[in-house]
Structure formats: C-alpha cells, structure tokens
Amino acid sequence: MARVFRGEGLHKVDAKGRVSIPALFRRVLEAGDPDWTDGLAPNLVIVYGDHRRKYLECFTMEAIEEVDQRISRMQRGSIERRMLEKLFNGQSHPTSVDETGRLVLPAKLRQKIGLDGEAYFIATGDTFQVWNPATYDEVEAARTEAWLEDMPDDFDPLTLLPADDGGV
Helix, strand or coil: CCCCECCEEEEEECCCCEEECCHHHHHHHHHCCCCCCCCCCCEEEEECCCCCCCCEEEEEHHHHHHHHHHHHCCCCCCHHHHHHHHHHHHCEEEEECCCCCEEECCHHHHHHHCCECEEEEEECECEEEEECHHHHHHHHHHHHHHHHHCCCCCCCHHHHCCCCCCCC
C-alpha cells in the first residue's frame, strides 16, 4: 500500500505564491513519484476543478496516474469521460516542489480559492488539499461538525470501515 498523507498545517504564502509544504507531505510526494531520486524535486499535480471546488487538491504522480487509468477505461466519447478528463486533466496544474520544499501556486489558483497570506493544508489520504483557512473553517469544518452532530454521542468512526475480510 502506498504511503498516505497525514496531518494538517498552516503556512505563510509569500507575494510570489510560494508556500512551504509540510515536511511529512514532501516525503509522501517523493514516495509517490516514480521518477524521483534523492536530490531531485518530486512532481505532483494540483487539480483545481470547477467553480464549486473551493480548494486545491494535490495528487502524487502515482495517485493521478490511477485516476487517469480509471478514466481511460470509461467509454470513449461519453459525456462522463469527457467531463472527468476536463476536471482532472484540463483543470489541473502539473508542478514540482522547489529545492526549498515549497510549492509555487500561480496567481490563477490563488485567486480561485482566495488565498492570500496563509494556506491551510489538510491530508486526505492519497491526496492533500490546500484551502484558504477562513473558507476551510466556514465550509469544511462546519460540514464535519454538522455530520458528527447527527451521530450518537458514543459514535466511533471506525464502525464505518468495511468488515475485515479475514486478514490479520
């Protein structure tokens, strides 16, 4: 199983759009880039998507390749395949981590999510998201809290996992 992103962090964004990536995230990006070797910058793909997406989603090269392979198995010419190709190929930004462990976010991407001054990073398994901190608090944190409020007081999130199929 591939390494996954874990954790969260708040990082400064400078006037040129440079923002440090959490160190643990960089290790996962390196592990998820088949072309990476010590001394090279790991590659990644930032998917910014349509107007409803209020964050940037960052994929390792292995994770985006898995998405691409799944899209390629869809019916050629279907509207669903064309839409997914547009959302994951057209509305994306291939990039790499610079030599100081930072991402350079183009102005278009910063403007799309209203990023100015600080960026909030949150791990989401095989991807991580970059948010405007205020938007995250307003939208995503509120959504999580509302979801948890609907659960019983003794709710254990592990109960949502599928049953073990006989492994350890």
